[in-house]
Amino acid sequence: MPPKPTGPREFEPEWLKRSLDRYLTWGLAFMFVLVVSFPLYRLREPSLRADAKTEQDALYKKSGADLFSKNCSTCHGENATGGTAPTMNSKQFLGTTEDGQIVLLIAGGVSGSSMSPWSQDFGGSLTAEQIREIVTYLRSLEPKAPSVPDWRTGAKAEN
Secondary structure, three states, X not given: OOOOOXXXXXXXXXXXXXXXXXXXXXXXXXXXXXXXXXXXXXXXHHHHHHHHXXXXXXXXXXXXXXXXXXXXXXXXXXXXXXXXXXOOOOHHHHXXXXXXXXXXXXXXXXXXOOOOOOXXXXXXXXXXXXXXXXXXXXXXXXHHOOOOOOHHHOOOOOO
């Protein structure tokens, strides 16, 4: 009988194989944890986002009310109810104007009127974040906004 052919010697020592097997096992266990946890996280994420949005809106509303009182109420009246400038707290204004339009009105002002730009980008004193806070405050007035058909003249709500 011919002798058994012998192949090359085994390259990896036994301790190295055990070490690699251990790392592979831990890697598979970690991957299993990730595969299970991502769907669980995805189920919880919408409620986390909704809670964060609610909290942010409450903070923006409070801060926006303070900013409006300090910077805008002189012309637009306390609580935006009218004055020498348009009445912002009216169904007509809030119902027909989008948030982006209000941001642009505050940021860039209105040419040919006493409404100057308030954004720092245009030489004003408010940051973009502060303008968004004022818009959030104004939007919070919408559910109880009175009807003021002549809102552009700063008219007060009719009782």
